[in-house]
Amino acid sequence: MAKPRVKISKKIKKAEPFEVKTLISHKMESGQRKNEETGENFPRKIINTFICKLDGEEVFRVKLYPAVSANPFLSFYVTAEKSGELEFIWIEDDGTETQYKKSFEVPA
């Protein structure tokens, strides 16, 4: 089961990039691993898209492929003019979406 974790840098300054780290527990089944019992490959099931929105506006998007390791860790930078809320969305092959929200404060 996918379980997200998010950490937003505490050193935020107005209009300056700050770091956002995300990690989600996920097997990232590549579709290339063989099930020894049936001889068939385990069906592919990975997180193929990650989106980050700042107050509803998309600011970051990643496409992920089967070579990405399990429990994908993504770290990136966001710039904000004012305090707000970041929304994170992980989308799996079968369409399952995992969402997580976290607000942050920009000192005046």
Next chain:
Amino acid sequence: MKRQTVLFCLSVAAGNLMNTANAADTEDWSSFQVKDRRSGYTYARVETRAIQDDDFDNPGYIWVENGAELWATQDGSKGKSCMDCHDDAAASMRSVGATYPVYLPQSKKLINIENRINQCRTAQMGASAWAWDTEPLLAMTAFIKNQSKGMAVSPQIDGPAAPFFEAGKAFYHQRRGQLDLACLHCHEMNHGRMLRAQRLSQGMSNGFPTYRLKWQTLGSLHRRFRGCNRQVRAIPYAAGADEYVNLELYLAWRARGLPVETPAVRN
């Protein structure tokens, strides 16, 4: 013929890596080293160490967090959770990770944390035992051992534990498998050198259960034992076997004084 091939492989490996071993030896490993005993941390690459150093980046904490949830979850016919008896794990489970495995008079043998968890589940909670290397058992073991993070490993090897310690020590020095190698041939005589693409460590157990990048998941110490046994082309024991629990005590003694690092990150 086979013996020659092995010797050849080993000599190539030995020649390869002399310089990297020396470079690492000059670093100050502070708490990750006690005299000549070095944690596997000191043999890991800088990138791998960076993942372990940050509790957020470290994927092992996924299991620790899941373990914390399981700690408070009721299970079994008696409707009890771990917390009902043991209360706050930060207090009640502190030092467990640094002292296990221990001798248990009731069962007249040595038991490790996994055994202890399952014993509690079956006897106290009326729940079924968790199978080895399943998610809940890994999570609970990691959670419990994590309560001792930073404490020095200090197992008791005398008294009733002595015969088990001796058995573990004998296992460690026993040649096995088609390659006819004992644990000490890699982990005492050749640590710091390369075994193909892998850097041999001293085989310290202080970071287990460990998140291994190769496994892409957290794994138990017994899983590591089985992998090692297979690599010398021996038939591994089952995870949870008494032989491995005894070996666990010997390894804990070898790692005495090193900090508990659970969940460590290794390649």
